[in-house]
Amino acid sequence: MQGLFGRLWAALLLGMLLCLPTHAAAEDGYQLWLRYQPLPDAQRAQVADSILVLGADSPAKGAARAELQRGLHGLLGKAPGIVAKARANSVVLARGAELPAGLDAASAVREQLGKLGDEGYLVRRAKLDGLPVTLVAANTDTGLLYGSFAWLRELQLGTGADRVALASKPALPLRVLNHWDNLDRSVERGYAGQSIWNWWELPHIIDPRYTDYARANASLGINGTVLNNVNSKAEVLGAPFIAKAAAIADVLRPYGIRVYLSVRWSTPLEMKQTKTADPLDPEVAAWWKNKADEIYRTIPDFGGFLVKANSEGQPGPQDYRRNHADGANMLARAVAPHKGIVMWRAFVYASPEESKAGKAHDRAVEGYDQFIPLDGKFDDNVLVQVKNGAIDFQPREPAHPMFGAMPKTPLIMEFQITKEYLGFATHLAYLGPMFQETLEFDTRIGGSKVTVADTIQGKQGRVGGIAGVANIGASRSWSGSIFDQSNWYVYGRMAWDQGLDSRAVAREWAAQTFSPEPKLLDPVVNIMMRSREAVVDYMTPLGLNHVMGSSHHHGPAPWVDNLERADWNPIYYHRAARDGIGFDRTASGSNAVAQYAPEVARRFADPKTTPPELLLWFHRLPWDYRMPSGRTLWEELVTRYDHGVAEAAAMQAEWQGLKPFVDAERFADTAQRLAQQHVEAQWWRDASIAYFQDRSGLPLPAGVRKPAHSLEHYKSIRFPYAPGI
Ligand code: BDP
Numbered sequence: 001m002q003g004l005f006g007r008l009w010a011a012l013l014l015g016m017l018l019c020l021p022t023h024a025a026a027e028d029g030y031q032l033w034l035r036y037q038p039l040p041d042a043q044r045a046q047v048a049d050s051i052l053v054l055g056a057d058s059p060a061k062g063a064a065r066a067e068l069q070r071g072l073h074g075l076l077g078k079a080p081g082i083v084a085k086a087r088a089n090s091v092v093l094a095r096g097a098e099l100p101a102g103l104d105a106a107s108a109v110r111e112q113l114g115k116l117g118d119e120g121y122l123v124r125r126a127k128l129d130g131l132p133v134t135l136v137a138a139n140t141d142t143g144l145l146y147g148s149f150a151w152l153r154e155l156q157l158g159t160g161a162d163r164v165a166l167a168s169k170p171a172l173p174l175r176v177l178n179h180w181d182n183l184d185r186s187v188e189r190g191y192a193g194q195s196i197w198n199w200w201e202l203p204h205i206i207d208p209r210y211t212d213y214a215r216a217n218a219s220l221g222i223n224g225t226v227l228n229n230v231n232s233k234a235e236v237l238g239a240p241f242i243a244k245a246a247a248i249a250d251v252l253r254p255y256g257i258r259v260y261l262s263v264r265w266s267t268p269l270e271m272k273q274t275k276t277a278d279p280l281d282p283e284v285a286a287w288w289k290n291k292a293d294e295i296y297r298t299i300p301d302f303g304g305f306l307v308k309a310n311s312e313g314q315p316g317p318q319d320y321r322r323n324h325a326d327g328a329n330m331l332a333r334a335v336a337p338h339k340g341i342v343m344w345r346a347f348v349y350a351s352p353e354e355s356k357a358g359k360a361h362d363r364a365v366e367g368y369d370q371f372i373p374l375d376g377k378f379d380d381n382v383l384v385q386v387k388n389g390a391i392d393f394q395p396r397e398p399a400h401p402m403f404g405a406m407p408k409t410p411l412i413m414e415f416q417i418t419k420e421y422l423g424f425a426t427h428l429a430y431l432g433p434m435f436q437e438t439l440e441f442d443t444r445i446g447g448s449k450v451t452v453a454d455t456i457q458g459k460q461g462r463v464g465g466i467a468g469v470a471n472i473g474a475s476r477s478w479s480g481s482i483f484d485q486s487n488w489y490v491y492g493r494m495a496w497d498q499g500l501d502s503r504a505v506a507r508e509w510a511a512q513t514f515s516p517e518p519k520l521l522d523p524v525v526n527i528m529m530r531s532r533e534a535v536v537d538y539m540t541p542l543g544l545n546h547v548m549g550s551s552h553h554h555g556p557a558p559w560v561d562n563l564e565r566a567d568w569n570p571i572y573y574h575r576a577a578r579d580g581i582g583f584d585r586t587a588s589g590s591n592a593v594a595q596y597a598p599e600v601a602r603r604f605a606d607p608k609t610t611p612p613e614l615l616l617w618f619h620r621l622p623w624d625y626r627m628p629s630g631r632t633l634w635e636e637l638v639t640r641y642d643h644g645v646a647e648a649a650a651m652q653a654e655w656q657g658l659k660p661f662v663d664a665e666r667f668a669d670t671a672q673r674l675a676q677q678h679v680e681a682q683w684w685r686d687a688s689i690a691y692f693q694d695r696s697g698l699p700l701p702a703g704v705r706k707p708a709h710s711l712e713h714y715k716s717i718r719f720p721y722a723p724g725i
Pocket of ligand 1 (some may be wrong): 308347
């Protein structure tokens with residue numbers, strides 16, 4: 001008897017336990033910002049519990065309907081009905097051509113849709129057959145999907161259904177993610193586990209996560225994804241991998257997302273199908289044309305190729321004495337008949353001659369020097385992809401001088417979302433302010449206000465695009481930490497609208513990710529908004545850059561001086577010695593300033609008019625140089641390091657106060673990371689000060705704490721198993 005009871009008990013307990021994890025699992029971050037938590041009673045009125053989709057069905061409409069069902073189920077606690085005729089407060093999806101006869105505002109809606117292009121949407125209250133409804137209207141089914149997500153976002157943010165009125169369209173046609181994912185599922189510079197693409201099991205086994213990935217991206221309006229690493233392999237273009245890519249494309253298609261591939265320049269040669277990879281060789285061009293035809297037979301809406309050529313040892317057209325335009329155009333002609341594009345990266349930092357001579361000058365000038373003369377030489381379907389920062393995605397760089405300098409060539413802005421240089425997934429650094437700072441940078445091209453964002457939008461020539469190096473992996477939280485999800489989010493939102501304010505986006509993200517409760521929102525947004533500056537201060541203050549550990553890029557290593565290329569060494573970048581610190585990029589040095597428009601060049605040429613944040617980027621100055629604060633450069637440097645550490649401590653403390661408002665799992669995970677960030681901030685500060693003091697020979701300013709260990713200690717630390725290499 002007891003045995004039976006015991007077993008019943010055990011079964012009951014097991015049942016309870018099985019229920020518990022499902023509840024807890026809902027807050028492990030997997031749901032991202034699409035959590036659809038129950039709305040407070042006051043906000044439920046007029047939120048539809050029925051969905052009416054007009055016109056012929058399509059995969060995109062199906063995706064929109066499924067998302068509305070999921071969202072409303074979560075928000076209202078019951079499954080919405082799918083109806084064939086409007087009911088009071090139904091949410092009604094209709095393309096412009098499908099607007100029903102009984103709609104009161106039809107002509108106004110049509111007029112507005114006329115301005116919203118292929119991907120825009122309109123969400124408003126309207127009357128259908130005399131009943132109040134929420135109308136989601138667009139010119140395409142993808143627009144309806146975007147509009148559905150936008151409406152659900154507003155509801156999650158706490159906007160009353162009767163007050164939602166949205167009309168939006170993206171400025172840029174190309175809003176893509178770049179995955180640096182390898183075929184063995186490792187991810188270059190990935191800190192969120194293995195690649196989400198399970199190449200081994202594809203194309204036969206389709207992970208449901210691919211659909212959730214598509215949903216998350218579509219909720220932001222991301223419409224393209226490059227599946228594999230820019231450091232590509234020839235196998236990517238073999239039939240088995242094309243079939244795998246096609247299987248992913250099938251999942252993403254209903255969500256308006258096209259698939260692209262990174263290709264290796266020497267693929268036909270490595271496959272032993274041509275005798276050379278010279279872009280002007282007809283055999284080579286024919287090979288690429290056939291390959292493109294083969295891909296398009298399997299993936300009819302394939303987006304095109306992304307290429308890293310003659311960069312960091314990758315092969316490219318320069319190996320055959322051809323230039324980047326020769327290479328890009330040859331590929332562009334292969335995909336042009338299918339309306340494909342080529343995204344050609346401008347991340348180059350050594351001319352072929354230089355590499356041969358084994359010398360390097362200023363790495364920051366190379367992209368501009370090599371690409372500007374090619375303006376006007378690229379085919380129409382080539383876009384040149386320019387990194388955020390002429391060095392390499394550093395925590396702070398001035399905007400790349402190429403923006404605005406190629407009026408005849410559409411440019412793609414490449415942001416790095418994964419935090420290779422900002423503390424991996426351990427440090428909390430919200431990148432919204434960094435993206436905004438760059439997009440708002442005033443290039444003064446032509447002598448008047450032209451922001452970097454303007455230069456990719458056709459005001460200076462043809463329309464460009466935006467790319468983000470993804471921070472997505474197979475980890476349960478997708479991005480390695482909860483707050484790293486905000487970087488995916490803000491990238492996507494700013495890809496849609498470059499005018500968005502990073503603080504507003506932080507608020508939006510936090511409201512959906514945690515809750516719209518102001519007691520939570522204000523501190524969370526505060527932490528986010530100070531976070532990137534904190535990282536800059538404890539890692540690379542005053543315009544310092546590229547002082548991280550070699551190869552894995554973890555932690556401080558400003559002392560490194562023995563790498564193969566001079567411009568891989570931190571000492572090349574900071575040039576610290578007894579007489580001063582910094583890189584002279586004025587006319588007396590590399591003259592990189594001359595690559596900017598005259599007004600900007602003048603400002604950066606003078607240390608007095610250079611913002612302190614970029615001082616040592618442009619200038620080499622004596623340690624006793626007087627800063628605007630009144631401190632010497634040496635004192636200011638130390639102050640900034642200390643400030644960065646203090647900020648890390650403050651962020652940690654502020655998070656502790658949020659315990660009552662955040663679920664246990666996400667609270668604890670974030671708390672641990674912030675504690676570790678504080679530890680690592682101290683380490684960055686201590687190691688950097690120990691090293692720069694050794695260089696300057698100066699005493700520590702009064703009252704400043706001595707580094708915890710000797711310089712030798714910091715130099716001896718090794719990380720053989722750091723992730724992402
Ligand atoms: C560097 C990364 C390297 C990438 C390279 C690139 O360290 O892993 O391959 O950028 O963008 O910052 O090609």
